[in-house]
Amino acid sequence: MSAQLQFRDVTLGYDRHPAVHHLAGDVAAGALLAVVGPNGAGKSTLFRGLVGILKPLSGSISLGGLDARDIAYLPQTADIDRGFPITVFDFVGTGLWRATGLFGGIGNAERKKIAAALAAVGLTGFENRAIGTLSGGQMQRLLFARLMLQDARLILLDEPFNAIDSRTSADLLLLVKRWHAEGRTILVALHDLETVRAHFPETLLFARGPVAWGPTEEVLTPDNLLVAMRMCEAFDDSAAACVADPQSRAA
Amino acid sequence: MLTAALITPFTDFEFMRRALAAVIALSLGGAPIGVFLMLRRMSLVGDAMAHAILPGAAIGFLLYGLNLLAMILGGLTAGFLVAILAGVVSRSTGLKEDASLATFYLASLALGVTIVSVKGTNIDLLHVLFGNILAMDDQTLLTVACNATITLIVLAVIYRPLVIESVDPLFLRTVSRAGTPTHLAFLALVVINLVSGFQALGTLLAVGLMILPAGIAKFWSRDISGMICAAVVSAIISGYAGLVLSFQTRIPSGPAIILVAALLYIGSVLFGSVGGVVRQLFPGRHLEA
């Protein structure tokens, strides 16, 4: 299988402190990869680097020819203005941006797609509701519906099942598997190990740097998990410049 | 009797017809901008901008004297600089839009006051720059009309990304590069509307007819396109009623229009169909499902 994503010794972080430290490896096209790690491990940072919001401190990430419109990203905390006067229908419709651009009309075909997306997440009948009236779980379903409409080849989900009920998460997980079956590459950051073991064939155990990467049963061993847990959460202000960093080597 | 009060002022006097035309043009251009300003929590930007344009107008005055065109162009330049710098800074750093704008407009105002006092004249430059709705000559009317046209066209173009950017900026940033240009285009529209509004109609009307109708519209619609329509309509009604009020009493025209808008606003707060106080207090029996 060809590699969709390549991490080329990439370091991502804030204010020179690394949150993702020297990650190297490939993600195959069409993979379903769980990114697992404790709080503060750098999973969200990794996704931000993939999407392009965060520039690497060193190294690079290759997206295998994908551009921004081929990637769908669901952040952990969405900075969405819930008070904004927009209906569920219109909000989900923005997922069609790739197809419609600035001026493309929303015709019958598009309406059908939107209706199908809403049905897939169980929000039929909510079309004219303002987004501010939705519950947390309904909002998450809404974001999934929008994601569906984006029809992206690479999907990044950052802790998508936090703070929603188990029935909703089960439904949404089914959706993820459906997308995987359609040949899309999917990375999901999680910390619920049961779900990972049950549904994800491949796992990257991550704690600021890669701890283990491969088939799930081989990665999620007690020893590996212990190593990951020991990772320190706070950035070390007295840390020296990293010797493996090519810039410091040159200096 | 009623016709006499409502229609004849406009049939009898040309300055009234022109004032009404100006108010309609201002409503068409300014009210939609005001809705977005309010939703993006930038309602006070109008006042800030009125001060920010001072150094530009001052430089225009220094170079060309009391030449209105020079001062307007100077004001526009200063306004653009402040708005765009504030926009760029807030997008590339963690500083939020309102703080960014506040710092730039204050710096701009201080610069303007310094320039004026170095020249050593006490002419109230901004007073000269700001106009009056009852004084609509051909040139000013044309400016206001052009302004409204440009605003509507640009707004139609950037409508979709502007809405997305206002509700979920991160999403837009990840799917498209249209975010920053849209934001800057919107700021440019704000500056154009404000500066030309100031010089045609004075600060009170230019800012007032942007922000008050947006506040009114919030209580009558749940959806952004409905809000924009409600804002435009309430702006036109305020303008019309305000002009009639100024004609029948001795209230100056600008304040009269804004007072009517304020009354409409209070009425909306109380009786509006979306979140009005009276509806909250007396919701009626709850529904079956």
Add this chain to the structure above:
Amino acid sequence: MRGMWLIVFVAALSANPVCAQDRINVVASFSILGDFVKNVGGDRANVTTLVGPNGDVHVYTPSPSDAKKNADAKILVVNGLGLEGWLPRLVQAAGSKAAIVTASNGIAPLKVGSEADPHAWQSVPNAKIYVANIRDALVAADPPDAAMFRANAARYLGELDALDAEVRAAIAKIPPERRKVITTHKAFAYFAAAYGIAFLAPVGVSTETEPSARDIAALIQRIKADKIPAVFLENLSDDRLVGRIAAETGAKSGGTLYSDSLTGENGPAPTYIALVRHNIKALTSALGN
């Protein structure tokens, strides 16, 4: 021989204080008063003006350098009649011991509503009273030069007499039914009273009040009804408003009338006499046949 030189030396020394007292420091509140003082004081008075050419004396904000001018002055010449609302604080702040001379003393003021109209200098006979008051103040403050001041004043008063005659002759040439104009600034009441030309204006006494639609409509109706021939602008206020009124009534736009301040050296009204001459020329060419 040496004694002779000593006497000469002592005489020279004691003569110095007399020379140093030559120029008396006078501060005038605005340019027109400054012009009067210069004409009476000649080169025995060092005159500085607070509100310079083209400045607006109604809304002036004094600066620290003005306080300094005040502190050094022996005499402060003011208009009075409520013109310089900003002055008392400045005087207090400057801690000045200058004698304050109200140039309009002895003039029975015309009224605007319940307040006095301060523009008393607009009639030349009043201007003569101003000059007399200034002369008396200078004489009292600097007795050694009294003869000089009296001579200057007498000459200047003669010029003002000639000016007055000029004005009356010019107005006599205008047909009586055409002796009425519109202007933006209610500053010509004294001129009107002295010379028989009616001045109508859409805004109040200061440059700050805004008109209502009713005021404008009433003015337009009056112009049409009375067939007022001309409209004049003032060098400080909203000329677009006046232009609009002119366009709607068919009245002729007569140019600029100067009222509250002199213009700069190169302008048409660098002295009081030039100001009055300019105004009367503008009036006669607009109103004459």
